[in-house]
Amino acid sequence: MLKDRLYYKDPYRTAFKSNVVREGVEDGRPFAVLENTVFYPTGGGQPHDTGKLNGIRVTDVEEKDGEIRHYVEVPLNALIVSGKIDWTRRHDHMQQHTGQHILTAAFIETAGCPTVSFHLGRETVSIDLDTEHLIDEQLDAAEKRANEIIMENREIETRWVTEGELDHSRLRKAVAVEEEIRLVIIPDYDYNGCGGTHPYSTGEVGQLKILGMERMKKKTRVHFVCGNRVLRQLGKKNQVLKEAMGMLSVPEEETAEAIRRLLNANRTLEKRLQEAEDRLLEAEAQSLISGGRLVKAAFSDRPITDLQKLGRAAVAAREDVIMLLAVRNGSKLQFVAARGSEAGYSMKQVASAALEATGGKGGGSDAFVQGGGDTSLTAEELLAIMAASIGE
Incomplete structure (x- = not known):
């Protein structure tokens, strides 16, 4: 059963032992199927875990035909394995995925805009909102509300239910399965079917920062980061700003104005150069x-x-x-x-x-x-x- 999988029973567990059910090769990639695993397979917008089995690197994890395949660099040739996941990667995915739940609910609450898709990338996360029109003030309101939920450190519940036990009136969106339905619930805020890994409280998300938005056909894509990625983004932007300040020889608060002056001067020079060439x-x-x-x-x-x-x-x-x-x-x-x-x-x-x-x-x-x-x-x-x- 799904709920017996180790990554669902304890999303904080990083190591385990298991019997090998079978090994195989798919498109030149060796893989192993285990009796149970802490390795999360790609699904629901969340990327797979990485780590090692008997010291051999796991490069991909996918669920196919009801079994979880652990793709490894070389065949295991073993009956029993000891495995360990990359916790830094798992915890990052937990922060980003939970942040997506929180921000999605925030956009519904503050702007009435539901999310239609979600992508968790290596550097940033994005959601596509079902609207063509979104303004900066709406971004700010959703971000503010999301961070309020994070700072309140609300409990995050996971619950396995049947179709008959679902409270459809509270569902953020329809669930895609009829059996073994897993709910991820932030009480009095979000009630949603999800198969991803999540922390036990919203406070573990740390913080959430919206980076920007772009129009995508009739949708609006919002880019954001959570937790440790916020600090990495801040570090990158601070380094870029520091380099710009050094090149322009201005303090931080004057950087934007100095760049505007430089661009205006450059446009003037380009115009004069074109006139001279003509x-x-x-x-x-x-x-x-x-x-x-x-x-x-x-x-x-x-x-x-x-x-x-x-x-x-x-x-x-x-x-x-x-x-x-x-x-x-x-x-x-x-x-x-x-x-x-x-x-x-x-x-x-x-x-x-x-x-x-x-x-x-x-x-x-x-x-x-x-x-x-x-x-x-x-x-x-x-x-x-x-x-x-x-x-x-």
Whole structure:
């Protein structure tokens, strides 16, 4: 029976001995099935325990076909095993999972938002709330209520019931099983079916901190951490802040304002740099069109956007000009063709010839085209083909 499993009978138990029922291999991974175990298998949003069996590392624990498989690095080849779980990992999962129960109930109480899914990751935990609209004030209210429940150190009860013994009016959500239903109850606060491991009181969760939220289709995902993870997150953020303070040479309370000033200055510099680059391209275009009405220019390792700007600047400055430009960027040969309003040719002719030669893709209008493809042609050879397409 489920309730006889060691991890349910005592979630604080870390070591045990058991007979080996059988060993096997699945997808190249050896595993062992035991008579009983303290190893919690992945399920209900909570990851599996890790640890050792007879000194051999347990890498995964899954329940399949009613049996718990302990996947190990090498076969045990044993009839009896001594096992020990990684308590730090188990206790962390207990803190995070219980914190999820508390926060989920807090969102129902303070915002009327039920949880539809839960994920316990290595660094953070998340719940998806059944709402598209959630504001910071609602996050704050739920976090405050959750921490009140934690600080009150309320007892956490676990109880095995049948379908007939369920109080459906108190259930936070419908249970997924009909037999051996396990309830996790925080009196006068939360009544929920759950198969995870939990501490005996809410105070063991320590503290809960919401890290942020994001929209997920028609749901809202809330990221948070509990217990020792709060301290780790605080340590990480403090280190980042310390480094930022050092680079900016400002005290902590002035860091945000210093970053704003730096970003504003950077945006100004980027704008000025872009303006300077545009002026250089205009000067380059003037130089190219000074040699005659037909301009052919080959480049290498240059952004196609530069060629586009050169073409537009040239036709704006000279109405009869025809600009044929090609650039080699790695294996790709790209082109731009542009004409002034008095040039008298359609650049679509040029594009058709260039695309046939390169086997690439592109297009445009009668006045401006662009494209390219993977080809062994040189830029100069492509320019010759483009010029010939209009009889030049």
